[in-house]
Amino acid sequence: MKREVAAEIVDSLKEAGVDFVASLTEANLHDLVMALGEDPAIHHVPVTREEEGIGICAGAYLGGKKPAMVMMNAGFLLSANALATVCIHPGIPVLMLIGHSGGVGEENAGHATVGALTEPVLQAMHIVYEKVGRFEDIRPTVRDSQMLARSSRRPTAIVLNKQALR
Amino acid sequence: MKRYDCLKAIAPHFGEELVVTNIGAVRHEWQALRPHPGNYHLQNLGLTSSMALGLALALPHRKVVAFDGDGSLLLNLGSLATIANQHPRNLIHIVFDNECYESSRGAPTATAGQADLAAIARGAGLANVMTAKTLAEFAEAFLRALKSNDLYFILVKVEAGAGDVPAAALDSQENKYLFVRYIEKSENLKILTATLSRASEPHAK
Numbered sequence: 001m002k003r004e005v006a007a008e009i010v011d012s013l014k015e016a017g018v019d020f021v022a023s024l025t026e027a028n029l030h031d032l033v034m035a036l037g038e039d040p041a042i043h044h045v046p047v048t049r050e051e052e053g054i055g056i057c058a059g060a061y062l063g064g065k066k067p068a069m070v071m072m073n074a075g076f077l078l079s080a081n082a083l084a085t086v087c088i089h090p091g092i093p094v095l096m097l098i099g100h101s102g103g104v105g106e107e108n109a110g111h112a113t114v115g116a117l118t119e120p121v122l123q124a125m126h127i128v129y130e131k132v133g134r135f136e137d138i139r140p141t142v143r144d145s146q147m148l149a150r151s152s153r154r155p156t157a158i159v160l161n162k163q164a165l166r
Numbered sequence: 167m168k169r170y171d172c173l174k175a176i177a178p179h180f181g182e183e184l185v186v187t188n189i190g191a192v193r194h195e196w197q198a199l200r201p202h203p204g205n206y207h208l209q210n211l212g213l214t215s216s217m218a219l220g221l222a223l224a225l226p227h228r229k230v231v232a233f234d235g236d237g238s239l240l241l242n243l244g245s246l247a248t249i250a251n252q253h254p255r256n257l258i259h260i261v262f263d264n265e266c267y268e269s270s271r272g273a274p275t276a277t278a279g280q281a282d283l284a285a286i287a288r289g290a291g292l293a294n295v296m297t298a299k300t301l302a303e304f305a306e307a308f309l310r311a312l313k314s315n316d317l318y319f320i321l322v323k324v325e326a327g328a329g330d331v332p333a334a335a336l337d338s339q340e341n342k343y344l345f346v347r348y349i350e351k352s353e354n355l356k357i358l359t360a361t362l363s364r365a366s367e368p369h370a371k
Contacts (some may be wrong), residue, residue, distance in 0.1 A: 004188060020224070043223060050243030055213030056248070059186070059220025062206060062345060063228075064355040067220070085210035086217065090342040152361050 006031040008135060009097065012142035013068060014041055020060045021041050021045070021071035022053030028099050028165040032070060050075030052081035057094040060087045062111065066146070068095040073102070073118040080121060085153055088125070093149035095142075096157040100131075105162035107131070118159065128156050133163030167342050169262040170195050170324055170329030175305045177314060178272075180329035182352065183229040186218040188238045190269040192262065194232060203348035209338050213240030215259055221255035225353065229256050236263040236277045237270075237306065243286060249317070258311045264326040272326060283345030284321040284348060290359045294318045 007031055013021065022045045025033040035043045043065070048073045049055040057067035071079070076098050087094055101108070102115015122129045128148060130141050141158055149156040177199040184204045187193045187206055191324035193207040206221075208214055218232035239245075239261050249259065252285060265278035277283060284297045304322050311318035336344075346357050 016281075020220075023230065033190075034272075045219075045223070046246055049242070051218045052242060052245050052248060055210070055216030055221035057222075057243075058213075059217040060224045061220075061357070062342075062349065063221045063224025064353060064357050066225040082210065082213060086213055089209060090338040090340065112242060123355075133312065146312065151361070153358075 001028055001031045001160075003031050003035075004048040004100065005135060005138070005164055006035045009142070010035045010039055010042070014144075015037075015139070016143045016146040017066045018068045018146060019043065020043040020057070021066040021070055022126075023054045024048075024049050024050050024053060024072070024075050024103075026072045026099060026130075027073065028101070029070060032097075036070065038127065049078070051079045054079050054082040054094065055086055058092045058131045059064050061092055061094065066150075068097060068146075070097045072099040073147040073159075074114050077114060077117060077121060083127070084123065087155045089152040093153050094155045095146050095149045097156060098129075098157050098159050099165055101165075102160050103161055122157055122159075127154070128152075129159055130157075131159045131161055135164075136165070167299075167304075167324055168265065169322075169324045170228065170330070170331075171301055172304050172324065173199055173263065173329075175320045176308050178311065183231050183312075184221060184225070185231050185233065186214055186221065187233045188214040188235045190235060191234065192233050193329035195329040196329050197336065198329070198331035200266065203344045205341075206342055206345050207334065207336065207338075208225045211238050213245075214238050214246040215242060218252060218257060219249050219252060222257040223252060223347075224314075226254065226256055229258070229260045230254075234259060234261045235268075236261060236265060236275050236283060237256075237267045239275055239283060240281070243290075245370060246287050246290035246292065253317055254341055255316050257317050258308070258315075260308070261319070261321050262324050263321055264324050266326050268328070284319070286322070287319045292317065292319045297312070297321045299323050311328075332368065333343045
């Protein structure tokens, strides 16, 4: 991810009211995760496993924070049970920014299966998501996805494709 | 010593502390002993410590107590490293270790074998780690943690067996709303968004 894209995401999150982010890094997310760690307006919690981050975000929401989770799609698949039991069942929102590996433009053969499973699992869980690649789409999508998460009290997702991650 | 005996010993010391309970019998036991809107009963095995961490970070001036279990924490050992690094001074992480998956008919957990959750907690970087094997040890450890302004991890070795209490009459959605409304009121926060009726807006000319 280019530094200006990372900066645009962080700024969009803050503009949308997000003040708490849990993350698990990956090469494509490195600049975003580092930028989150440096921003004094965001409480950044690096986690050891993505479902842990879902639990932390849910707890932060109950305490009045506006949380988001940054992870790759492999971590989203790992978090399916956490999202179902901790967020969807009681009605707790979390905005997810999901780096999409294994989609069009993927050069790593090992990521293709996870890539192919990501959208069907989001759909099966009835999680509303938007796919974003173009720079100019980042800000309005973050704002609107956060709006829906808060009003519906459900998780929402922004799937960042190769164009955004490169 | 059973978990219910431990909860009974500490319940009188609770005021406005926030509590996150693990899935299983502990929620019913705690709800019977301390019915309070500041109890959040998680319907997930594993994320009790993480949920309590998020809550403790969001409200650093409120004491947060997690009632975790060995089976649950073993699913989420990485949370100990995250808690140690975040170091919320208002969190008390209590793990009732009965060495079995009690609510799943009692097969042994890893702590019935070689694993020691207190040693794992120390290795994760937690400083105030205590193991209680008697009721007196547990009560003393809990009161020390409650009065302090620091992060504590208390491992309590208990026998399996649930207290004779009624099932907590509290749905997850209901629990969430009661908890959030209580936080909104006690912290003067607005968490749940509300939409104004269009009828209240002035008509466009």
